[in-house]
Amino acid sequence: xxxxxxxxxxxxxxxxxxxxxxxxxxxxxxxxxxxxxxxxxxxxxxxxxxxxxxxxxxxxxxxxxxxxxxxxxxxxxxxxxxxxxxxxxxxxxxxxxxxxxxxxxxxxxxxxxxxxxxxxxxxxxxxxxxxxxxxxxxxxxxxxxxxxxxxxxxxxxxxxxxxxxxxxxxxxxxxxxxxxxxxxxxxxxxxxxxxxxxxxxxxxxxxxxxxxxxxxxxxxxxxxxxxxxxxxxxxxxxxxxxxxxxxxxxxxxxxxxxxxxxxxxxxxxxxxxxxxxxxxxxxxxxxxxxxxxxxxxxxxxxxxxxxxxxxxxxxxxxxxxxxxxxxxxxxxxxxxxxxxxxxxxxxxxxxxxxxxxxxxxxxxxxxxxxxxxxxxxxxxxxxxxxxxxxxxxxxxxxxxxxxxxxxxxxxxxxxxxxxxxxxxxx
Numbered sequence: 227x228x229x230x231x232x233x234x235x236x237x238x239x240x241x242x243x244x245x246x247x248x249x250x251x252x253x254x255x256x257x258x259x260x261x262x263x264x265x266x267x268x269x270x271x272x273x274x275x276x277x278x279x280x281x282x283x284x285x286x287x288x289x290x291x292x293x294x295x296x297x298x299x300x301x302x303x304x305x306x307x308x309x310x311x312x313x314x315x316x317x318x319x320x321x322x323x324x325x326x327x328x329x330x331x332x333x334x335x336x337x338x339x340x341x342x343x344x345x346x347x348x349x350x351x352x353x354x355x356x357x358x359x360x361x362x363x364x365x366x367x368x369x370x371x372x373x374x375x376x377x378x379x380x381x382x383x384x385x386x387x388x389x390x391x392x393x394x395x396x397x398x399x400x401x402x403x404x405x406x407x408x409x410x411x412x413x414x415x416x417x418x419x420x421x422x423x424x425x426x427x428x429x430x431x432x433x434x435x436x437x438x439x440x441x442x443x444x445x446x447x448x449x450x451x452x453x454x455x456x457x458x459x460x461x462x463x464x465x466x467x468x469x470x471x472x473x474x475x476x477x478x479x480x481x482x483x484x485x486x487x488x489x490x491x492x493x494x495x496x497x498x499x500x501x502x503x504x505x506x507x508x509x510x511x512x513x514x515x516x517x518x519x520x521x522x523x524x525x526x527x528x529x530x531x532x533x534x535x536x537x538x539x540x541x542x543x544x545x546x547x548x549x550x551x552x553x554x555x556x557x558x559x560x561x562x563x564x565x566x567x568x569x570x571x572x573x574x575x576x577x578x579x580x581x582x583x584x585x586x587x588x589x590x591x592x593x594x595x596x597x598x599x600x601x602x603x604x605x606x607x608x609x610x611x612x613x614x615x616x617x618x619x620x621x622x623x624x625x626x627x628x629x630x631x632x633x634x635x636x637x638x639x640x641x642x643x644x645x646x647x648x649x650x651x652x
Contacts, residue, residue: 230377234369241362249355264291264341271295272325275337293320296338307336316340431604446489449481456481505630510548512575512582513541519555519573532568539575544582545651546631554627554635555586557620558646562588564614566643581633584648592639601637 267289275281281297294317298310309315316322322340326333456474465471520536527534562571567590574585593601597608604622621635628635628648638645 230369230373234366234373237369238362238366241358241365245355245358245362248358249351267292268323268325268339268341271339272327272337275327276329276334278329281337291341291343292339293317293342294340296340298336298338300333300335302335310336310338446485449484453478453481453485505547505550505627507545507547507631509543509545511541512539512544515544515548515551516573518552519559522552522556523559527563527571530563530568532563532566533570535570535572537574542582543652546633547627550627550631551648551650554624554648557624558586561620562586562644565610566590570643580652582650582652584650586646586648587643589643592641592644593637595639598637598639602635 271284271289271292274284281295284295286292286294296310296315298306302310311324313322316338317340320340320342322338325337325339327335327337456478459465460471460474465474516536516539520534524534559571566588570587570589572585572587574587576583576585591610593608593610600606601608602621602625603618605618606622607618621637625635628650632651634649636647636649638647
C-alpha cells in the first residue's frame with residue numbers, strides 16, 4: 227500500500243513538473259516567434275520604401291505587427307531629427323524602430339515604424355495546459371480508484387488464506403460491496419464455514435470411531451469369558467453326558483464366530499485413514515473377473531437358497547485394481563445377503579458414456595429414499611440395520627476404493643429392492 231501511495235505522489239509531482247515546463251516553454255516560444263515576425267515585417271517595409279514606394283502608399287492593414295509609419299527627410303533640421311529618434315508623436319508609448327532609407331547609393335531619409343504584439347497565442351497555450359491538467363487529474367483519480375477499490379480490499383483479504391491454511395477457521399471477514407472483491411470475500415467466507423463444518427464433522431467421526439473401537443473391545447470380554455467357562459468345564463469333565471459336551475462345544479464355536487466378527491470390525495474401524503489405501507490400477511478382463519466372483523459366491527448362495535443370476539458380459543479390458551474391485555463386490559454381496567429377503571441377487575452389465583457399469587441388485591425392502599444420500603458416509607447405518615451386525619464402513623470403503631480407480635458407485639431404490647451401480651473405466 228505504501229509503495230502504491232508513493233507511486234501516486236510521484237505521478238502528481240511529475241505531472242505538475244511537466245505542465246510547468248511546458249507552460250514556460252510555450253511562453254518563450256511565443257515571445258521568440260513574435261519577435262521574429264515583427265522583424266520580418268519591418269524589413270519588408272524598409273525594402274519596399276528603399277525600392278521607391280512612398281510611405282503613404284503602404285497598406286498597413288496587411289501587416290500584423292507594424293501599426294504606423296513616419297517619414298523624415300534626410301536633411302531635416304537637427305531638432306526635428308532628435309525628436310524623431312526620441313519618439314515624438316509615437317502613440318501610447320508603442321515600441322518603434324528607425325531605419326535609414328537609401329535610394330541607390332544616396333540617402334533619402336529615415337523611416338520610423340511603430341509595432342505592437344501580434345495575435346496572442348495564450349488561448350491555445352491555456353487550452354493545452356488545461357488538457358494536460360485534466361489528464362493529470364484523470365490519471366490521479368484512476369490511481370486513487372485502484373487504490374480504494376482493488377489494492378486496499380486485497381490487502382484486507384490477503385491474510386485470510388494463510389489463516390485458513392493454519393487451521394484458523396474462526397476468523398471471518400466483513401463482507402464488502404466492492405464490485406471486484408465482494409463475491410470473492412463472500413466465497414472465502416463460505417469456504418471458511420465449509421472447512422469449519424468439515425473439521426467438526428471429522429472430529430465427530432474420529433470420536434465415533436474411537437468410541438466404536440472401545441465399545442467393540444469391551445464387548446470382546448463377554449464371549450471370551452464364555453469360551454473360557456465352557457472350555458474349563460469340558461477340560462474338568464463337569465458334563466456327565468455327551469449331549470451337554472456337544473452343546474458346550476457348539477457354544478464355544480458360536481462365541482468364537484462372534485469374536486471373529488468383532489475383530490474384523492475393530493480392524494476396519496482402526497484404519498487411520500482410508501484415503502491412504504493403496505490401489506494398483508492395471509488392465510484386466512471383465513469376463514475373468516466376473517468368473518472369480520461367481521466361483522466365490524455360487525456355492526454359498528446355493529446353500530442359502532438364494533437365486534444368483536449373473537449375466538454373461540462381453541470379454542473386454544477394463545482399467546482398475548481387480549483385487550480391490552473384488553473387495554468392493556464382497557461388501558455389496560454381503561450386504562445383499564444380510565439386508566435382502568433371500569430370494570434373488572442379480573449381476574448385470576451395460577455401457578454408458580464410455581464407462582463400464584456393473585449393476586448389483588437384490589430383492590427385499592429398499593433403503594428409504596430420504597436415507598439414500600447418507601448410505602456412503604462412514605459409520606452411518608440405515609433404519610433397516612436394526613438387530614444386524616455392522617459398523618457402517620462397508621459402503622464408505624467401496625466408494626473410496628472406486629474413486630481411487632477413477633470410478634464411482636451409486637445406489638438406487640426401486641419397488642422390489644436395492645440396486646448398486648459400479649462405474650469402471652475402460
